[in-house]
Amino acid sequence: MASFRRVMTQRLFNAFLTIVMIMILNFFLFRIMPVDPALLMIPRDPDLDTMRIYEDNLVKFGLDKELHEQFIIYMKMTFTGDWGTSYIYKTPVLEALAGPLAWTALLLGISSLLTFVIGMYLGKVAARRRGKNADLAITGFGLFFYGMPIFWFAIILMLIFAVEIPIFPTGGYVTSGIHPFPLTIDKIFDILMHLVLPVATLVVGAIAGIILIMRNSLVDVLTEDYVTTAYAKGLTEKQVMKSHASPNARLPIVTTIAMDTAFILGGAFQVEWVFGYRGIGWTTIDAIDRSDYPLLQFIFLIGGTAVVAANLFADLALVKLDPRVSIV
Amino acid sequence: MVKLEKVLPKYARKAFSLNPVIADKMGLSARNLGRTADHFLNTWMGKVGIIILAFFLLVIIYSQLFMPYDNNESALPTYAPMSWEHPFGTDARGRDVLTRTAHGTLASLTVGLMAMAISMGMGTLVGLASGYWGGWRDNVIMRINDVFLSIPWLVLMIVISAILGNPSLFTVILVIGVTGWSTTARIIRSQVLSLKERQFVERAKALGAGEWHIMKKHIFPNVVPLVFANAILTIAIAILSESTLSFIGLGPQDVETWGKVLENAYSTGAVTAGQWPFIVMPGLCIVFVVLAFTFIGYAMDEVLNPKLRKR
Numbered sequence: 001m002a003s004f005r006r007v008m009t010q011r012l013f014n015a016f017l018t019i020v021m022i023m024i025l026n027f028f029l030f031r032i033m034p035v036d037p038a039l040l041m042i043p044r045d046p047d048l049d050t051m052r053i054y055e056d057n058l059v060k061f062g063l064d065k066e067l068h069e070q071f072i073i074y075m076k077m078t079f080t081g082d083w084g085t086s087y088i089y090k091t092p093v094l095e096a097l098a099g100p101l102a103w104t105a106l107l108l109g110i111s112s113l114l115t116f117v118i119g120m121y122l123g124k125v126a127a128r129r130r131g132k133n134a135d136l137a138i139t140g141f142g143l144f145f146y147g148m149p150i151f152w153f154a155i156i157l158m159l160i161f162a163v164e165i166p167i168f169p170t171g172g173y174v175t176s177g178i179h180p181f182p183l184t185i186d187k188i189f190d191i192l193m194h195l196v197l198p199v200a201t202l203v204v205g206a207i208a209g210i211i212l213i214m215r216n217s218l219v220d221v222l223t224e225d226y227v228t229t230a231y232a233k234g235l236t237e238k239q240v241m242k243s244h245a246s247p248n249a250r251l252p253i254v255t256t257i258a259m260d261t262a263f264i265l266g267g268a269f270q271v272e273w274v275f276g277y278r279g280i281g282w283t284t285i286d287a288i289d290r291s292d293y294p295l296l297q298f299i300f301l302i303g304g305t306a307v308v309a310a311n312l313f314a315d316l317a318l319v320k321l322d323p324r325v326s327i328v
Numbered sequence: 329m330v331k332l333e334k335v336l337p338k339y340a341r342k343a344f345s346l347n348p349v350i351a352d353k354m355g356l357s358a359r360n361l362g363r364t365a366d367h368f369l370n371t372w373m374g375k376v377g378i379i380i381l382a383f384f385l386l387v388i389i390y391s392q393l394f395m396p397y398d399n400n401e402s403a404l405p406t407y408a409p410m411s412w413e414h415p416f417g418t419d420a421r422g423r424d425v426l427t428r429t430a431h432g433t434l435a436s437l438t439v440g441l442m443a444m445a446i447s448m449g450m451g452t453l454v455g456l457a458s459g460y461w462g463g464w465r466d467n468v469i470m471r472i473n474d475v476f477l478s479i480p481w482l483v484l485m486i487v488i489s490a491i492l493g494n495p496s497l498f499t500v501i502l503v504i505g506v507t508g509w510s511t512t513a514r515i516i517r518s519q520v521l522s523l524k525e526r527q528f529v530e531r532a533k534a535l536g537a538g539e540w541h542i543m544k545k546h547i548f549p550n551v552v553p554l555v556f557a558n559a560i561l562t563i564a565i566a567i568l569s570e571s572t573l574s575f576i577g578l579g580p581q582d583v584e585t586w587g588k589v590l591e592n593a594y595s596t597g598a599v600t601a602g603q604w605p606f607i608v609m610p611g612l613c614i615v616f617v618v619l620a621f622t623f624i625g626y627a628m629d630e631v632l633n634p635k636l637r638k639r
Contacts, residue, residue, distance in 0.1 A: 018474045025475065029487055147564060147618030149571045152590060152611035159599055159607065266482035270572060274594075284483065285576050288490055300483055307478040 004319070015312045022304040027074050030297050031067070078301070084294035088287065093298040097280065103173055104279030108268055110195065111202035112257075119207045120253065123214025124246070128237075130219055138211060146208035151270040154201040158274065161197060168197050171276035198271045205267050206260065213256050218249040251322050258314030261307045335362070367631045374627030380620035384433055384613075391430035397423075407601050416605035420596040425589075425606050429613060432586040436567055436617070439501055439585060443566035446505025448512060448559045452551070455516025460524055460543055470517075476510035482572065489578040497580040504569045512558055519551050553632040560625035564618040571614050586610040 058064045065073070077083070081094075089096040126138040145153075162170040169175065173194050174187065221227065222245055230240045269281030276282065280299065287295045339358070368374040408418040416425035458469040476484075484507050492499045523529065524547065532542050573579050574587025575594070589610040593599075598606040 014471065014474065017471055018478055021471065021475045022479060025479075029491065032491055143622060144615070144619060147568070147622055148615050149568055149575070149587075149590075149611060151572060151575045152607075152614065155590075155594060155599060155607055156611070159604070163599060163602075262478070262480040265480045266572070269482050270575070273576060284486070288486055289577075296487065300479070300487060303480040303483050304475075304478045307480065308474075311478070 008316075008319075011312060011315055015308050018308050019305055022301065022308075023075065023078055026297055026300050027071055029300075030293050031070075083298045083301075086287075086295045087292045088290055088295065093295050096295060097283065097298065100278055100280045100283045103277065104268055104272070104281065107195065107198055107202070107272070107277065107279060108264065111199045111206070112264065114199065114203045115206045115210060116253070116257070118203065119210030120214050120250070122207070123211045124218060124241070126211065126215040127218035127222065127249075128241070130222075135215075139215065142208035142211040144208075145204050146212075148205065149270075150201060150205040150267045151274050153205060154198070154271050154274040157197050157201055169194050171274075173277050173279075194277070198275050198277055201271050201274075202264075202267055206264060209256065209260060209263075210253065213252055214249065217252045218245060221245045221249045247321075251318065254314050254317050254321065258307075258310040261310040262303075265303060265306070364631055368627055371627040371630055373623040373630075377620045377623035377627060380616050381624070384437070384617060384620075387430050388434045388437070391427070391433060395427050395430060397427045407598075407603055410605060416609050417603055419592070419598070419603075419606060420601075425603075425609065428584065428589050429586070429609050432584055432589050432610060433613065435497070435580070435583040435585040436570065436587070436614070439497070439504065439570045439580075440563040440567040440617075440621075442501045443504040443508065443570070444559055444562045446501065447508035447562055447566070448555060450506070450509035451512025451558075452516055452555050454509065454513040456520055456543060456547065456551070458513065459517040459520025460539070460547060462521075466517075469513075473510050473513055476507070477514070481507050481569070485569065485573060486576070486578060489573065495573075495578060495580055497583045500570060500573060500578075500580045503573070504566050508562060508566065508569070512555075512562065515554065515558060516551055519554055520547055523547050523550050557625055557628045557632060560621050560628060564621035564625070567614060567618055567621075586614050 055064075063070070083093045085091065086093050086096040122138050122142075126135045129135045158170055161168050171194075174190050175194075227240060227244055230244045235244075265281075268279065269284060271277065272279045272281035273285050284296065284299050286292075287299070369378070406418060406420055406422045408414050408422075410417050414424050414426065416429065419425055419428070454469060454473070458466045458473075485503050488503045488507070489495050489499070492503070495503070529542060529546055532546055537545075570579065570585055571587030571590065574585055575591045577591065579585060579588045579591065587610075590607070593603070593606045593610070
């Protein structure tokens, strides 16, 4: 177990290093942006002394200092949880993003759960009927949707189910004018109706990867000797699947979930933009349009950290699920 | 079907008939190529992929030479429905949608191919160096790679395009290429790690071969198949990335790709105007091209990776 601890310490250290490097990149990327935030924050009013406000702004944002001083201040502020003030919302970025973060979490939580449950089931069916029609249909379906721009599918779904046949609302997370809190049964129903199309888009967009990986890894496992042995012992197909094949085939999925985090985030951005669902993705694209750099910087940081955390978590989960890994 | 395997060597021999040694060598490699191509075309994925690509090549030729409407001509009626003159209808400024879609083919494929070239070049180079050197240099490179793998690609691309400002075709290609090398680098590196422990590398070292020679003559040729299969899949991803960037308004300003056509359709209200083909067709083009490259990539994998053939 000593070696296990060493491996984990190494991983943790690497993860920490990655996050620090993301922070450094974050600092420099936004310093070379062509727009000057001090200039941007000058109110449009001809009566004001713009030159003085500009200089005040420089001092206020700390832009009058040397670059290395700015960098030290930036690192200090990042670690102490002072992430700056959003230009658009005029509040600390965390406060501005708390709402969108929660809505995105709701959207991604539901869609990821559905993706994995349905994807693993379909993958299993395809692997069991390898080479038969069901397999071809499922893999074909998977490959077709694999190559689909998610935003495009979102528009198509909107066209069909919100414009032509108006069953579902076209956008937003609640009907406009309604405040989601405090929750009532009606409001929960309303929120769920707004979730149907975005969730459907995300599930269809991400499910192909899961199906294909589950299928391929199960096909791999099913040709192993121990599966043949299990059949030879007289176990039924159901028993073999449940206690011999599936547990091993599921392992690559864990790594995939972690690797997919970045991809899933990207998908959420597109879906939120099309449906006007005001989560983190919508806020980001809106922030680009309006050059809200503190907000973008923070999103960059949490996005990267989320992916690093997911990968670290996958490593840990794999050790827990697969005893062979811990020996290494 | 004509067996390429038989035809190719004959032509190769003829072409190099002056020098029998070269002719023989060319014949041999041509035969191998022919065999690989035959095997490739025998897989249904390879066949379908090639057919789809061939179709789009025809579209490119047609759109560049014979298109009846000018891409920017806007004298036509606006939002005309589908008809024989305008099979996909017209857009908000009265331009023919079929013309715009067909013209997008060249731009989209250009982005895919060029971005692929950049990210494969970088990825292969970094993967080779990192895997072969090992030690602290490997460690440093892999930590940088971790950073690129961790940042959500869309966010990174958005930020970089915002920095470059007013993106042109070239900057979009650069952004997609530069953000896409990390996976390739990792795959190549793990292959190199296993290759450099093999006996033939040891033998070359014992004979006094230098680092550069071993990389060039022994390691690189062995990762080429992997690079190749990966490259094809990278084209598909690059085309998708470009369409996404274009859709959120960060696409190339100087040419019109499928992504830009879609963005235009969406932002000029084609959804509410009921202009179905305007939304559907460019998207379908993206789906099919991506599908074609994915198929070819998988088929290539099957051909180059004999282990998979049994299944």
